[in-house]
Structure formats: structure tokens, C-alpha cells
Amino acid sequence: MDAHSLTALLATSETLERELVSLLIIGLVAASVPLVVGLLRLRVAEVVLLLGFGILLGPNVLGLIEIDESVQLMNELGLGLLFFLAGYELEQSTIRGRSGRLAASGWVVSLVIALVVVWGLWELGVVNDLVGIAIALTTTAMGTLLPVVRDRGQLSTPFGQFFMGGGAAGEFGPILAIALLLGSKSMWITILVLAVFAVLAYLVWRAPGHLMSTRVRELMDRSHHTSSQTAVRWTVVLLLFLLTIAASFGFDAVLGAFVAGVILRRYSPPDAGNRLLPKVEAIGFGFFIPLFFIVSGANLDIASIAKNPLRLLLFFALLLLVRGLPQYVLYRYALPDTRERWQFSLYIATGLPLLVAITTIQVGAGVMLPENAAALVGAGALSVLVFPLLGDRINPRRETAAQDEVEAEPAR
Template sequence: MELELVPRFLLAILVIVVVARIFGMLARKVGQPPVIGEILGGILLGPTLFSGVVTDAVFPTDVRPSLATIASIGVCVFMFLVGLHFDHRLLQGQSRIATTVSLSSIALPFGLGALLALYLFTNHPTDNKLAFILFMGTAMSITAFPVLARILTDKGLIDTPIGGLALACAAVDDVLAWSLLAVVTALADGGGDPWRVLLVVPFAALMLRVVRPLLARLAARHAANGAWAGVGVLAAVAVGLYLSASATEWMGLHAIFGAFLFGVVMPREGAVALRERALPWIEKTSAWLLLPVFFVVAGIKVDLSALNGTALGELALIMLVAVGGKCVGAFASARVNGVRPRHSTVLALLINTRGLTELIVLTVGLQLGMLDRGLYSLMVVMALVTTAMAGLLLPFVYPPERVRRDAAEPDAAALYARER
């Protein structure tokens, strides 16, 4: 970046942080997760309002590449944190129902999304029709695990049996959805060597079987003498994150897959300093700076100012497929497994949450050429609406007094209408 652009760049960063904080607080005041307000703030800073005058004034074209670089770093750090917080212990005792519900809540929206893609392809053609169809199916199948966890905490559901089941389902959903996106990315990226994609499987095995034990031993050794802390921890995490993200990028996938995988292989035991000292700083930097920049960079690409009848019709179909596919798939599968109707409805509303994870997927789709600006804008609206639905509808389905009672005396058997 040229020296004369630094003041304009710093002004852009300041505006982004302030807008994100204000809209995040407003969202929290109306019972929504802050990410709703932050994404909305990013959209309002884009060309949707005032024909892009605000966008051009605050974010001139010569500073946008630097913002895009920070946004990319922010996404990778976020995916690292998602992987770091992924806990396979969520599946203990309920792996069968979590897997069944997750498969149903992915298969139905994926199939409906693929069918919808056949219709949308006429107005939004791409160079790779198959990749477009698979991408739309994948985008409809997403559940936002981190936002879901935040909603469960805010609503007091995190310690209830249905909250635990929802987290388990979302955990399985995350793994399946990222795997689907990896396949789509490999199909859509025609610029690299196809054989490199095949290296993903041995790379994942290497990370899980070799790198993870090495990190655990390294963490335990340094924790014993007090050196595994502070700057050293941050440096080690940064290097590992960079190398893993670069590896998957070289293989023809997106860097986010390497970032997520590195988070998964980070040690749980023996890394107290990482979680107590380094992790809070990483999370604060991500929440206060990196992700808000990502929201604005994504929002600049959303333009809802020229919505017409055709676009509104497409949006209605997108909402029908997204909400219907997720909710019906999760509800029906939960009922087949004996979950009571009320809890099945709660589970369906929670699994329908898409949030930031969907925005990341849509950004990848835009970068790969799977989405044009118009369809991207409609899909972002879908992500916002489906995320807001949980906060709006949960109190009617699962009243606060019922939540408090279930949290005080959790009984997993109360979820089921019959013996499992």
C-alpha cells in the first residue's frame, strides 16, 4: 500500500469497527445474535443505499484490496476457531440421532437446492453447470455451528437436553457441509492440477495422526516449564495456520479448509496457556477487527437497490427451499427417532440457522464464479432471514419458563415420546 493511502485505510477501518459495534449492540437489544447486526451493517455500507456514494467515499477502490486481504485473514482465523472449538465429545451418547438428523437436514435442502439451481441457471449462468448445481445444494445445506452455540447461550438453552442435541447435530452438519464445499471447490477450480486434490486425504490423515500428537507433546513440554505462552504461542499458531491454509490452497481447495483442519488438530489437553492466554486475544482480534472487515467486504458486493419482480420471485423460491428443506428434514428425522413434537420443532428452528458460516460459503462461491452479484445478494438475504428466525420464533415454541425448568433439571429422556 502506498504511504498516502494509509490515512484513508485507517479511516475505513475505524468506520468498519464503529458500525460493527453499533449494529451488533442493536441486534443484541432486539434479541438477535450480534452477527446479524454486523452483517446488516456491512450491507448498509455497500451500494444498496444511495447508489454506492457512501461506499465510494469511505472505501475508495484503491484501499479495497488491502481490506480484502484482511477479510481473507479474518475468515481463516474464524475457521481456525471453529475447528478449535469443535468437540467430538458432543456426540457421546447421541451420535446415532445426531448423525441421522444431520444427514436428513442436509440431504433434503441439498436435493431441493440442486433442483432450484436448474431453474436459476437460466438467469444466472456459469461456466460450470454441474459445479453450480452442487454449490447451490451445498449453500442450502449449511448450519452455522458458532452462531447456533451463541443463540443457545443467549436463550438459556445451552444446558438443556435439546440444546446439547442441537449442538451435536450442528457439529456433524459442519463436517458434512465443509466436505461438500471441498468437492464443489475442486470441481469449480479448473486452474490447478487435478491430481493435487487427491492429496487432501493423506494431508488430513497426516494432520490428525502425526501433527496432532506432535502438537500435544510440544504443548505439554512447554507448559511444564512455563514457556508455552504469550508471543511464542501466538507465533506457533500463526505459522501452523499459515502453512495448513497454504497447503489446501495449493491443493486446489480454499484456504479455509486448511485453517479449519489446523484448528481441529490443535491439542485439547496440555495447552492450558493457549486457551487461557493466547486464545482470548485471537478471539477478540477476530471479533473486533477481522470479521467486521469481512462483513463490509462482503456487504460491498451486495446490491439490493435494483430488485425487480423476477428477483423477488427468485428470493421467494430461495427462502422456500432453504427454510423448508432444513426445517422439514430436521423435524421429520427427529420425529422418526422418537423426539417429541415440541423439541423436534425447536431442533428444526435451530438447525435452520446459517449466519456467518453461510456468508463464508457464499463468498467462496462468488470468488469461484459460481454466483453472480445478483444471486449472491439474494442468498445473503436468505442467510440473514434464516438466522433471525430462530431468535424470533423460539420463545413461542419453547417459552422461557420451560427453558429454565429444563436447564435446572435436565432429563434427556424427556426429549423422547417413547423408549429409544
């Protein structure tokens, strides 16, 4: 082996060692946070602590976590799995009828208000990315809050159904807006490409119905108890295929992930007999999704936030003004209880994952100022910390009822 090859081998070994150390630290944080929350009985969403530890251990503070290409790829998979599971949780009934109309009108109203408010900031020279920031303010962290709503037994209630509809609009609406308004192509070309993607997604949506013979279904079911795990493997293929197609068409990968989740839901058995979903959730929530939040914290430009904290507070207030308050008005008849409606509005105003995605896209394109991106992500993290907690304080009856239901479950 010559000197050049030996040098390259040593460099590769050192790189691998740094990557493994970073992954070990990320894994330790992901495994420790649930224990910290449970043992200390903290009324804080785990995602906030994951972000906080990411900031602390990331390159901007202690520098113990290095974000290289390998970790970044896993980060993208974590983001994809987060939206994949959000798409899977989407009930068709929540986007139809009254729930669907309210959700769609609520998001459109939020977008109009956001464009007006951000245009004023643009005129004042505070921001230089009007459309990107406006779209970011209309997002909802449905994927982040779904486990909270589900664990409290609220998904089957009117509150949960309306939240699913509003949350879906707060995720799918911005995803479409990103594709249409933030792409490098012209509007009409983007619409044409989006239509082609929709056709491909529809073909994938229909294909299993023609290919899944009785024999194939039996093999899929049997694989749950063997090392082949065929259903899990094909689920991963579905996710990666639509992620790749979306990225190839110039769209953000979250569009493909969300659609993949919706497609899988169509062919999955009811929850009681669903042996696939727990395994996919184990893959996602077990490692990749917490990795996404830790890496997002590590990438956060905390120095710019410390230098100008008022910018973060401004965006935090705008999340409530743009996304939350319109829902309080629009849902006055659907959710007549004012405390429940305030809780709903605060939940809908909570945003983070798409804020990370949008700011990453815009900063990478050189359109959004890094300080605005950091302030938006910081405001999203603060909303995850404050809004759900405040909503539960305003309407504590929901949490109590959910706890009673969980405690009574073994007696049934």
C-alpha cells in the first residue's frame, strides 16, 4: 500500500470515527429524553428537549455533534418519516365535509393574513423573503402534536377530528405552496410537473389493489413473524420511491413522504389488526425522528437569536396572530365551548417541522436571511413549548378526561 492510499484510509477511518461518535451522542440524547421527562414529570413536549440538547451539543455551542453528509442524510430520512406517519394518521373524514371546509378556509385565511403582515415587514426592511416567511407562518405541527392528542384519547372526539383536519391543512397546504411558489420553475411549469407527480402518486395508490393477490397477502402477513419482514421492507420502498420522485421533480421531499403515508393507510388493516404500523413507528420514533429534531437544534444559528431575541418574539407572536386567532373565529360554531376553542387555536398555531424545512430550503437558495431562519425555527420551538401547555391550562378538562379513560382501560 502506497503512502497516498494509506493517508486516504486513515482519513476515512477518522471520518467514520467522528460520525459514529456523533451518532452515539445523538442516540444517547434520544434515549435519555423520555426518561428525563418521565422521571422528573416535566410538562414539556419531548421535541423541545431534543432541540435544546441539539443546540447545546451542536457545533454552535459545545461542538460534540458534527453534522456531516451521513448525519444529514439520516436527518432527511427522519423528516420524511415524520411526515410519512402524519400522512398515515390522516383520516379521510377529517378532510371532507364540514371539517374539510373549515380546515381549507382556515388555512387560506391564514395565508392571506400572513402575506399582508409580512409585506408590511418587507416594506420596513425587516425581512427580504416575503413569500417564504408568509408560508412558514401558516404551518401546523400536526406530526409533532398527533402523539399528544392520541395519547390523551382525543383523536376520536370532535376536537380531535377538527384538529386532524386543521393540522392536515396546516401541513399539506404549505407543502403545496412550497412546490408552487418557492420552486425555481415558472408557475405553469410547476403546476404541470405537480400534475404529473399527482398522476404517478395515483398509480402507486391504485397499484397494490391489482397486485395484491391472496397469495401475496398471505406472504405479507406471514412475514410479520419471520426475519423477512416483507411488509416493512415494501413500506420503506414506498417511502423512498415517493421521496425520490418528489425530489426529482424539484419538490420538497416532505410532499412525497406525506403522500406515501396516505397511500399506505389505504391498504393497511384496522388498528386492532395492524401489525405493520407499530414497526414503522418503532423505526421512526425510535431513532430517525428524534435524530431529526436533535440535528435541527444543532443546525440552529443560536448566536443570531441571542443577538436579536426580539425577532424571535416577533415571529412567535405572528404564529398566534396568523395561524391561531383566525381559527378561534372560524370554529366558533363547530367548537362552541370557548375554552376548548382556545385550546384548539393554540394547537393549530403550534409549528416546527415545516418551519425547519422551509427555512432550510430558503437559506440554501440564498433567499432568506440566516437570522430570520433561526428566529423562525426558534419561534417554532417556543410555540411547541408554550402553546400546547397554555391550551391545556385553559381547557384542563380534556386532559383529565383522557387520563380517566386510560386509567379505566384495564377494567374493561
